[in-house]
Structures are given as C-alpha cells and as structure tokens.
Amino acid sequence: MADQQTPIVVKFGGSSFIELPAYRRVARHLSELAHDEGRPVVAVVSGMSGSTGRLLEAARDVDPDLEPHVQDQVLATAEIVSVGLLRAALHAEGVRATDLWAPHIGMRRIASGPVIAVDRRRLLDALVGKTVAVVAGGQALDSDGRIVMFGRNSSDLTAVAVAAAVGADQCQIYSDVDGVYTADPHVVPGARLMPELSYAQCAAMSSSGAKVLHAGAVRLAEVHGIDIVCASLTPDGAVTGSVIGAGRGLAAVVGDRRTQVFRFVGASADDALERARACGVVGVTVVQGDETIHCFAGQQGDVAAALRRAGIDALAVSGLGLLSVVQPDGQTEHTAVGVDSLDGAVRDLHVHLHGDSAATTRWPAPKRRSNHSGLLLSARRAEG
Numbered sequence: 001m002a003d004q005q006t007p008i009v010v011k012f013g014g015s016s017f018i019e020l021p022a023y024r025r026v027a028r029h030l031s032e033l034a035h036d037e038g039r040p041v042v043a044v045v046s047g048m049s050g051s052t053g054r055l056l057e058a059a060r061d062v063d064p065d066l067e068p069h070v071q072d073q074v075l076a077t078a079e080i081v082s083v084g085l086l087r088a089a090l091h092a093e094g095v096r097a098t099d100l101w102a103p104h105i106g107m108r109r110i111a112s113g114p115v116i117a118v119d120r121r122r123l124l125d126a127l128v129g130k131t132v133a134v135v136a137g138g139q140a141l142d143s144d145g146r147i148v149m150f151g152r153n154s155s156d157l158t159a160v161a162v163a164a165a166v167g168a169d170q171c172q173i174y175s176d177v178d179g180v181y182t183a184d185p186h187v188v189p190g191a192r193l194m195p196e197l198s199y200a201q202c203a204a205m206s207s208s209g210a211k212v213l214h215a216g217a218v219r220l221a222e223v224h225g226i227d228i229v230c231a232s233l234t235p236d237g238a239v240t241g242s243v244i245g246a247g248r249g250l251a252a253v254v255g256d257r258r259t260q261v262f263r264f265v266g267a268s269a270d271d272a273l274e275r276a277r278a279c280g281v282v283g284v285t286v287v288q289g290d291e292t293i294h295c296f297a298g299q300q301g302d303v304a305a306a307l308r309r310a311g312i313d314a315l316a317v318s319g320l321g322l323l324s325v326v327q328p329d330g331q332t333e334h335t336a337v338g339v340d341s342l343d344g345a346v347r348d349l350h351v352h353l354h355g356d357s358a359a360t361t362r363w364p365a366p367k368r369r370s371n372h373s374g375l376l377l378s379a380r381r382a383e384g
C-alpha cells in the first residue's frame with residue numbers, strides 16, 4: 001500500500017525525447033512533481049525515439065545472424081545514453097539525482113519468461129538524499145549476470161516492475177499521446193480518447209500490435225493492482241488522458257503492419273503455434289477465405305529468428321498486416337489485410353463502430369524520430 005513516503009514512479013518513452021532540449025523539460029517536470037508531492041520520483045526512461053531500431057540495423061549489418069545476447073548488449077546502450085542525458089539535465093537544473101542501470105538495483109530476469117525482479121532495498125537506498133532516480137528501461141541481468149533486454153517497448157514493463165517493488169499504487173507513463181484511443185490517433189484523427197479502460201482490453205490491444213503500451217507491463221500491473229496512468233508532457237504542462245485499471249473503455253480498432261505472417265510447413269500448424277507461443281512469440285490464428293494463416297504481432301522483434309531457434313519450419317508470407325477489433329472486455333477478432341490497405345481498413349472500421357466523429361486530435365502528423373539517434377549510422381555510412 002502506497003503512503004506519503006512511497007516514491008512516485010513515472011516512465012518517459014522514446015517519443016518524449018525527440019530533441020535534446022526535451023531532457024531539460026522532463027528534468028524540470030520531475031523536479032516540480034517531486035516538490036509538489038513531497039516525495040522522491042523514480043523515472044524509468046527509454047532510448048531516444050528511433051535509437052533502438054537504428055542500433056539493431058547497424059548490428060545486423062555487421063552480423064546478419066546476430067547472437068541474441070550480443071544483440072541485447074548493443075540495444076541496452078540506447079537506454080544507457082538516455083539515462084545519462086536525463087541525469088545530466090537534472091544536474092544542470094540543480095536537482096539531486098542518481099542514475100541506475102540493471103546491475104545497480106538488482107534488476108533480474110526470472111527464468112526465461114518476461115518477468116522482471118527489482119531489489120527494493122537497493123532501489124530505496126539509492127534514493128536516500130536524492131530527489132530523482134533515473135532508471136534504464138527494458139534491461140535486466142540474466143542468471144550469468146549478462147545484460148538482457150525484454151524486447152521492444154519494454155521500458156513500460158520496467159516501470160511497472162519498479163512501481164510494484166516500491167509499493168506504488170500507480171505508474172505514470174508519458175509518451176507523445178496522452179492516453180489510449182479507440183484507434184491510433186496518428187492513423188485515425190477522429191479517434192476517441194478512453195478516459196478509462198480495463199487491463200484486459202489494453203493488454204489485448206497491445207498483443208494485437210497497438211504500440212501504445214507493452215502487453216506484459218499491463219498484465220504485471222493487473223497482478224499487483226497498479227493503475228497505469230497515461231500522460232503526455234506538453235508545452236502547457238502535463239496532460240493526463242487514460243487510466244488502465246478497473247474501468248471500462250470503448251471498442252477499439254488496431255492495425256498492425258509489423259505483424260509477421262507465416263504458413264507452417266511439416267508439423268501441424270496448431271502444434272507449431274503452441275510451440276511458438278511457448279517461446280514467447282505472440283501469435284494468433286486467422287482464417288482467411290479457405291486458408292488458415294498465422295500472424296505474429298511484431299512486439300517480439302524478429303519472429304522469424306525465434307521460430308528458427310525453436311526448430312519450427314515456417315514460410316513467411318509478405319504483404320499482410322493484422323486488423324483487430326478489441327472489445328472493452330478484451331474479446332478480440334482478427335483479420336489479415338494487405339498492408340497497403342491497412343490504414344484505410346482501420347479508418348473504415350472505426351467509422352463503422354463509432355461514426356464519423358468530427359473530433360480531431362492534436363496528433364494528426366506522422367510520428368517523429370529523433371535525429372540525434374542516428375549518429376552511429378551516419379558514422380558507419382561515412383566510412384563506407
């Protein structure tokens with residue numbers, strides 16, 4: 001149970017760090033939050049938007065058959081840079097702060113599943129005399145003490161694990177949108193903000209490929225009864241849009257173009273799907289016409305490599321995306337749609353469900369990436 005001494009836990013995703021001055025803005029916000037609430041703040045951060053993708057591209061260029069632990073080592077640097085920059089910004093703002101990576105607070109991956117443990121004592125000790133602790137998202141140590149990553153968008157998971165460790169009853173997640181909408185507002189400008197929605201719906205949306213929150217983070221929050229509060233830091237201050245917890249949302253439409261679609265060869269498709277799920281790949285079966293195909297939401301990164309490692313023989317089918325309707329109780333229906341018509345299909349389905357809402361959002365523009373995350377690749381290209 002949270003009390004007056006319990007730290008506030010917030011997470012700032014890569015979309016909050018498009019430009020370098022954003023680190024100073026976030027630092028000022030953290031300082032004000034701690035001051036207003038009279039409690040220290042633990043801020044979990046992701047790498048700058050685009051940095052993980054660029055590092056992955058660079059590492060695969062060097063070794064197309066990259067070993068998973070080497071990949072994780074390279075990717076972890078995105079968050080380490082971001083922690084350093086936010087720590088520097090806090091210093092520049094005169095805020096007493098500390099910076100923490102996985103080894104500093106005993107962040108461990110338990111067994112092979114995506115479950116993360118945080119050493120509560122070490123985290124609280126690190127906060128003594130500090131106003132803000134900055135924590136690297138998405139990373140943990142495995143049983144050999146090596147750094148491992150939990151996959152794309154997993155800083156949300158770290159944030160919820162930290163909230164559970166310190167006994168917080170909410171975890172504030174900041175990004176470029178202030179909440180969860182009935183569709184991606186970058187695709188459907190008339191999408192409606194859901195002031196509240198259930199864990200089940202949010203986890204189903206994430207598993208279907210909605211990027212807004214990590215499915216494992218939502219499930220972990222439910223286990224610990226932690227409310228996830230979605231917020232955005234705007235030039236006019238923080239705006240809070242959705243609470244994920246016991247509330248009820250509206251039917252939502254999700255289009256996922258990162259989904260990887262496979263036909264299975266040899267072993268029965270159901271068996272292959274079960275085995276794929278057992279190695280952590282989010283898979284759904286879609287019946288399309290006379291054919292059953294299998295779509296894997298892109299959350300797990302390189303699905304093909306995961307299937308190969310599991311010894312599953314599968315043929316990739318290109319050009320298909322996953323279109324899903326997720327009900328307030330989490331019930332979901334999936335269809336596969338050509339990627340070129342996916343956004344249009346999402347918009348049509350949204351009009352069908354919610355009418356042609358005249359409401360617009362403040363985020364109709366395409367998603368931005370930080371230019372500062374491209375330094376490594378620019379250097380590599382210059383060398384040829």
Ligand SMILES: Nc1ncnc2c1ncn2[C@@H]1O[C@H](COP(=O)(O)OP(=O)(O)O)[C@@H](O)[C@H]1O
Binds near residue numbers: 016183
């Ligand atoms: N239903 C939805 N509601 C809100 N945002 C969504 C939804 N579906 C997808 N998104 C996308 O999620 C993005 C926020 O997640 P993400 O890019 O991972 O942010 P961050 O980098 O801050 O973690 C938004 O920019 C939006 O494009």
Ligand SMILES: N[C@@H](CC(=O)OP(=O)(O)O)C(=O)O
Binds near residue numbers: 012014049138152154
């Ligand atoms: N390295 C992760 C970090 C993360 O969680 O990102 P974000 O908070 O931007 O979703 C990624 O880009 O996938």
